[in-house]
Amino acid sequence: MKKPIIAVALLAASPLVLTACESAEETTSTPAEEGRIAGIEITNARLVLPPVSGNPAAVYFDIANNGDRTLAFRNAEVTGSGKAEVHDTIMEDGKMVMGEAPPILVESGSTVQFAPGGKHVMVFDLGQDVSEGSTVEVTLIAAGNKRHSFDAAVQAAGDAR
Template identity: 50%
Template sequence: MKAPIYIGVLMIATAFGLGACSQETAEPADAEAPAGIAGLEIANGRLVLPPVKGNPAAVYFDVTYTGDRNLAIRRADVAGAGSSEMHDTVEMDGKMTMQPSLPVVLNTGDTVEFAPGGKHVMAMDVSEDLIAGGTTEVTLTVAGGDKHSFDVPIKAAGEER
């Protein structure tokens, strides 16, 4: 009877010992992470201010992915906005309507447009500091938590989207 208990205790102690060894070889917590996500390229980015103060702004861009494994964009944050949300425009009952977007899956070689009338990012409670002619930062978060940030120019409501 004592042998099975002894073996069980020995196995647990060995597991803790191995766990401690693996922590010693891990990178230090202050090691700098690489900037952005390898293979993720952003083009044609812009934030368009709302025509009516207090309404949401819209962010548009093209994203191309050339990485070696698929990923999914699950979130977009806009600096200077109280909150932001990825949206998609879909047809329901013969009418075009906007709704929150599901994660945007990118396979190797894909290009996805976030453009007027389709996928876009809504930026709510936009700070008065965001003015036409300036820039702001957009950060995309993919499943797994990796982030990719990029700057976008800020355009007035009447400018070309």
């Protein structure tokens, strides 16, 4: 006699369980596209080849953070290269000095420019297949190993930066 009562109770409760599942699905946020960080927009991306073959190249771009949190970018990767480093040029002891940068903070609602004479991604050991007119994939790596990838057009050393 107990089995029919339990079965009736389970059937009566099933709409509540289904409603709870349906509500959970509706409130789930949509994840960022793979290889992208939600709210980050990259514009004006280009890799400028070195004037002397074998020297490092540089990647320049503008990065806008339309998200609601500050992001700290620590590293970069560039397809077709041996390695890439985030660099900055600063005044030190009265001289302009370029070297690896500490994490680059991009605050919510702000834009940071990676440009000649300032922040840039230094690209070492470029492969022979990276040439003017081609594109390379650049991946910026933020704290927490969050990654944001974008394409950069390859330009000759003398082209407008």
